[in-house]
Amino acid sequence: MPYEKAEAYIKKHQNRMLQDLFNFLSIPSLSKDSKERNGLYEAAEFLSTYLNSIGIPMVRWITFEDAAPIIYAERHQGSHLPTILIYGHYDVQPPGKLEEWCSPPFAPEIRGNCLYARGASDDKGQLLTHLQALEAVIQTGRELPFNIKFLFEGEEEIGSPGLLALLSRVREARFVEIIDEQGREHTLDLQADVVAISDTPFLFENQPALCIGTRGLCGIEITVHGPAQDLHSGGYGGLVENPLHALSAMIHSLHNVDGSIAVNGFYNDIASIPNEIRSIIQQTSPSEELLLQQLGVPALYGEAGYTPLERIWIRPSLEVNRMYGGDIGSSPRTIIPSVAHATVTVRLALGQNPAHIADIIQKHLMSKAPSTVRVNTKLLDQCWAWMADVSHTAYAHALQALAYGFGKEATFIQMGGSIPVLAHFSEHLQAQVVLLGFGLPSDNIHSANENFSLSQREQGLRTLVAYYQTPWPPVEKGSCL
Amino acid sequence: MPYEKAEAYIKKHQNRMLQDLFNFLSIPSLSKDSKERNGLYEAAEFLSTYLNSIGIPMVRWITFEDAAPIIYAERHQGSHLPTILIYGHYDVQPPGKLEEWCSPPFAPEIRGNCLYARGASDDKGQLLTHLQALEAVIQTGRELPFNIKFLFEGEEEIGSPGLLALLSRVREARFVEIIDEQGREHTLDLQADVVAISDTPFLFENQPALCIGTRGLCGIEITVHGPAQDLHSGGYGGLVENPLHALSAMIHSLHNVDGSIAVNGFYNDIASIPNEIRSIIQQTSPSEELLLQQLGVPALYGEAGYTPLERIWIRPSLEVNRMYGGDIGSSPRTIIPSVAHATVTVRLALGQNPAHIADIIQKHLMSKAPSTVRVNTKLLDQCWAWMADVSHTAYAHALQALAYGFGKEATFIQMGGSIPVLAHFSEHLQAQVVLLGFGLPSDNIHSANENFSLSQREQGLRTLVAYYQTPWPPVEKGSCL
Numbered sequence: 001m002p003y004e005k006a007e008a009y010i011k012k013h014q015n016r017m018l019q020d021l022f023n024f025l026s027i028p029s030l031s032k033d034s035k036e037r038n039g040l041y042e043a044a045e046f047l048s049t050y051l052n053s054i055g056i057p058m059v060r061w062i063t064f065e066d067a068a069p070i071i072y073a074e075r076h077q078g079s080h081l082p083t084i085l086i087y088g089h090y091d092v093q094p095p096g097k098l099e100e101w102c103s104p105p106f107a108p109e110i111r112g113n114c115l116y117a118r119g120a121s122d123d124k125g126q127l128l129t130h131l132q133a134l135e136a137v138i139q140t141g142r143e144l145p146f147n148i149k150f151l152f153e154g155e156e157e158i159g160s161p162g163l164l165a166l167l168s169r170v171r172e173a174r175f176v177e178i179i180d181e182q183g184r185e186h187t188l189d190l191q192a193d194v195v196a197i198s199d200t201p202f203l204f205e206n207q208p209a210l211c212i213g214t215r216g217l218c219g220i221e222i223t224v225h226g227p228a229q230d231l232h233s234g235g236y237g238g239l240v241e242n243p244l245h246a247l248s249a250m251i252h253s254l255h256n257v258d259g260s261i262a263v264n265g266f267y268n269d270i271a272s273i274p275n276e277i278r279s280i281i282q283q284t285s286p287s288e289e290l291l292l293q294q295l296g297v298p299a300l301y302g303e304a305g306y307t308p309l310e311r312i313w314i315r316p317s318l319e320v321n322r323m324y325g326g327d328i329g330s331s332p333r334t335i336i337p338s339v340a341h342a343t344v345t346v347r348l349a350l351g352q353n354p355a356h357i358a359d360i361i362q363k364h365l366m367s368k369a370p371s372t373v374r375v376n377t378k379l380l381d382q383c384w385a386w387m388a389d390v391s392h393t394a395y396a397h398a399l400q401a402l403a404y405g406f407g408k409e410a411t412f413i414q415m416g417g418s419i420p421v422l423a424h425f426s427e428h429l430q431a432q433v434v435l436l437g438f439g440l441p442s443d444n445i446h447s448a449n450e451n452f453s454l455s456q457r458e459q460g461l462r463t464l465v466a467y468y469q470t471p472w473p474p475v476e477k478g479s480c481l
Numbered sequence: 482m483p484y485e486k487a488e489a490y491i492k493k494h495q496n497r498m499l500q501d502l503f504n505f506l507s508i509p510s511l512s513k514d515s516k517e518r519n520g521l522y523e524a525a526e527f528l529s530t531y532l533n534s535i536g537i538p539m540v541r542w543i544t545f546e547d548a549a550p551i552i553y554a555e556r557h558q559g560s561h562l563p564t565i566l567i568y569g570h571y572d573v574q575p576p577g578k579l580e581e582w583c584s585p586p587f588a589p590e591i592r593g594n595c596l597y598a599r600g601a602s603d604d605k606g607q608l609l610t611h612l613q614a615l616e617a618v619i620q621t622g623r624e625l626p627f628n629i630k631f632l633f634e635g636e637e638e639i640g641s642p643g644l645l646a647l648l649s650r651v652r653e654a655r656f657v658e659i660i661d662e663q664g665r666e667h668t669l670d671l672q673a674d675v676v677a678i679s680d681t682p683f684l685f686e687n688q689p690a691l692c693i694g695t696r697g698l699c700g701i702e703i704t705v706h707g708p709a710q711d712l713h714s715g716g717y718g719g720l721v722e723n724p725l726h727a728l729s730a731m732i733h734s735l736h737n738v739d740g741s742i743a744v745n746g747f748y749n750d751i752a753s754i755p756n757e758i759r760s761i762i763q764q765t766s767p768s769e770e771l772l773l774q775q776l777g778v779p780a781l782y783g784e785a786g787y788t789p790l791e792r793i794w795i796r797p798s799l800e801v802n803r804m805y806g807g808d809i810g811s812s813p814r815t816i817i818p819s820v821a822h823a824t825v826t827v828r829l830a831l832g833q834n835p836a837h838i839a840d841i842i843q844k845h846l847m848s849k850a851p852s853t854v855r856v857n858t859k860l861l862d863q864c865w866a867w868m869a870d871v872s873h874t875a876y877a878h879a880l881q882a883l884a885y886g887f888g889k890e891a892t893f894i895q896m897g898g899s900i901p902v903l904a905h906f907s908e909h910l911q912a913q914v915v916l917l918g919f920g921l922p923s924d925n926i927h928s929a930n931e932n933f934s935l936s937q938r939e940q941g942l943r944t945l946v947a948y949y950q951t952p953w954p955p956v957e958k959g960s961c962l
Contacts, residue, residue: 032812094812096711215715217815228777230577232927234696234898237828238740238798239772239789241782244823245801248732255726259719291720296709301722301853308720317719320726322813323821326803329810331513331575332824333927334698335802342725343813347718372782417715446713446814 006136025108025117031091040068043090054135067162068154083147085192088127089156092119100448120452121443126198133464145471159381170428200437208406211435212388213414216348218358219380230335241372243340271351312416354382383420394432405463487617506589506598512572521549524571535616548643549635564628566673569608570637573600581929601933602924607679614945626952640862651909681918689887692916693869694895697829699839700861711816722853724821752832793897835863864901875913886944
């Protein structure tokens with residue numbers, strides 16, 4: 001077996017490697033809370049030290065004003081070899097309601113076969129599998145058939161503003177010029193053939209999968225201002241527009257009864273999906289019964305004419321992520337609240353321009369706002385949908401590694417979530433993005449009790465040992481699909 | 482001047498009387514927070530002591546299980562004299578958002594001409610004017626031309642459950658039988674000709690007013706359950722009904738575009754209002770310009786065909802007092818929230834049965850709930866609208882006292898708020914309710930910075946000195962209107 005030395009290394013160091021992951025997960029590296037940046041710096045420090053320890057000596061921090069540092073490092077093997085750039089993010093989602101967590105979000109704990117902590121799956125746990133697999137390969141003396149570059153950011157959960165600024169500076173030659181804190185100019189070579197990312201889940205447990213498409217994202221914060229202050233509902237009810245009524249009407253107007261989105265022109269620019277892909281999706285679809293049980297809802301919902309997975313993967317959707325007005329958390333007073341809030345985000349299909357969609361939704365909302373209130377809107381982060389070119393040999397390479405690591409042929413899947421940087425990697429680096437994710441649908445990412453399956457982690461490490469040791473298969477265009 | 486002795490007494494004791502009010506307002510007697518009952522008991526204790534100090538020796542506490550005590554006391558002058566029962570409440574609304582208060586809600590502070598504190602106007606400040614006016618009358622040795630009874634409760638802000646239970650036990654003879662803590666039976670004589678209440682505002686400053694009608698109230702708490710837990714909006718958006726979308730649709734369905742309420746049969750039982758009353762209302766209506774400026778809204782709202790005051794006084798209205806789902810107070814996650822909440826209350830017109838209206842609204846909401854979610858509802862406190870019989874001599878008596886106290890003829894007004902006990906006093910005691918309120922629209926009751934105008938308080942005391950010293954004018958049916 002060509003991979004046995006590296007696997008033996010992992011086995012020998014398994015306790016220490018798990019302890020390293022615990023240490024990484026213990027750092028509250030929240031990017032959404034702008035007041036607290038220490039966690040982000042601590043997590044960046046952790047990764048820098050880790051890279052040094054596995055034999056990557058030169059680690060560079062790239063910072064834009066007070067953004068979380070972008071970590072860049074590389075290991076050059078030979079100019080004739082293809083280059084893999086490993087991307088990951090060390091920031092995590094806010095923990096949400098603490099009382100819903102069975103163990104504290106930043107005190108990692110193993111229960112059953114899972115490791116529970118915020119970031120366990122999204123993305124610290126998955127990111128670290130790359131470094132630990134590479135450690136095993138490098139420390140057991142194998143020659144890598146790739147040049148490796150590392151690019152880790154700490155702002156994925158807030159839309160990757162720093163990384164996008166960096167990528168937008170990439171020229172045709174794929175170089176970035178940056179100026180360091182001493183005012184010196186540096187040139188960073190981001191050229192890569194493949195961007196490898198582990199930040200996605202399988203669709204089912206025990207079925208290795210390669211994600212080939214993600215949805216885009218745009219969003220709007222809406223604030224509806226009614227009376228100058230909360231009013232007694234007896235004293236003024238019937239004379240003053242209630243901002244919550246106006247907001248409910250505006251939110252309700254965004255969907256048609258059939259589940260489609262009722263904004264003029266919303267569906268105009270959606271790219272058609274190849275029949276082969278649609279047929280894969282339709283074959284993959286889980287049973288409605290299973291979905292109902294998994295989700296705990298009395299009935300499914302959604303756009304007519306599409307299977308459950310098509311609704312999530314290739315069709316857009318619009319969700320109110322939060323909405324509030326009046327007394328929250330205390331006893332409700334009988335008032336007309338002065339103000340009402342909602343946050344709306346849209347998952348975009350391939351071809352939809354996030355800026356355009358945000359614009360037409362904003363105009364739609366304003367057109368539905370009654371003249372009895374004042375409405376403010378604020379645009380949120382935006383990114384395009386992404387789809388892989390699965391005929392590229394990088395996909396055959398990834399499928400091979402997955403089959404080895406999980407002992408089973410891998411299938412193509414997509415995901416309904418968004419990874420803002422994907423479209424930018426495709427556009428600016430012209431690299432193939434390979435989503436080698438090892439998560440599971442039960443990981444509870446963005447929710448309470450986020451976790452990472454320990455067996456997914458183990459098989460993920462095996463997959464990556466194979467991935468980094470195996471040269472690219474001969475290019476056979478179109479062989480994957 | 483027949484009232485000069487009592488007024489001189491008030492002047493002499495003005496600092497102490499104001500300090501007594503400060504002490505009363507410093508007690509956080511919140512009835513909505515069921516965990517903290519100490520404030521209620523402390524406020525009840527304050528009133529008992531106060532009653533004793535002004536010459537009312539026998540004060541009885543009536544308690545139902547762990548309800549806030551109802552305070553009953555009386556001063557008998559002669560069986561041939563009419564009886565006035567003074568009703569007030571010593572509980573207060575929750576303070577709401579503390580950061581909106583310029584001074585702490587339970588640390589009374591005078592700024593300008595106003596006394597700021599929770600309960601300053603609703604109702605501690607107004608209640609105490611009765612005791613302080615009576616103190617002046619009694620201590621200056623005047624014979625009262627009335628028998629006086631006192632009935633103070635501590636649950637008005639939660640719908641007066643204890644008092645309503647008490648009143649429902651009143652028999653034809655207007656006696657209540659209660660059993661004390663030692664198991665002994667007592668008979669309480671609640672018989673009264675007039676129930677005098679100071680818990681309402683004038684419509685305009687410098688225009689004394691007697692409130693002759695209030696709206697009723699019913700309400701529903703709605704909880705919409707979607708998926709078993711918050712879901713990632715990328716992973717599931719488009720496949721699972723968002724409880725906030727369902728709730729927005731349900732809330733939106735409650736009104737027609739013209740501002741009327743879209744619930745079948747809602748308007749069926751509304752009693753017609755005498756033309757004389759409608760004409761008083763139409764003459765009283767403030768200008769739209771003034772209302773816009775006062776309320777801080779770009780345009781008024783409401784049911785077509787009715788003037789602003791008619792909308793508030795004699796027409797019903799339906800308000801969402803609060804609504805929430807998703808992450809409140811923290812950074813919003815991109816989720817489909819598992820649950821969404823709303824509290825809806827309705828202000829009822831004369832003739833509308835609160836139980837029936839709550840029932841048809843509940844049925845309407847359930848009929849609008851999609852099958853993709855589960856909906857729970859819970860009924861809230863209910864009370865009927867009330868309207869005075871203004872031809873009774875008790876109204877001439879009150880108008881006389883107001884004219885003396887404020888130096889100006891008083892007008893009839895109504896109010897859009899609800900005082901649950903009014904309909905019960907009318908029904909069970911067959912007493913005339915007289916709403917001798919001294920508040921102002923700027924008192925911010927139920928909001929931050931609640932206050933009571935010191936000159937309203939002073940003139941209110943003068944009014945009550947006259948009210949309690951002056952015998953009823955001869956009965957002239959129909960003379961008031």
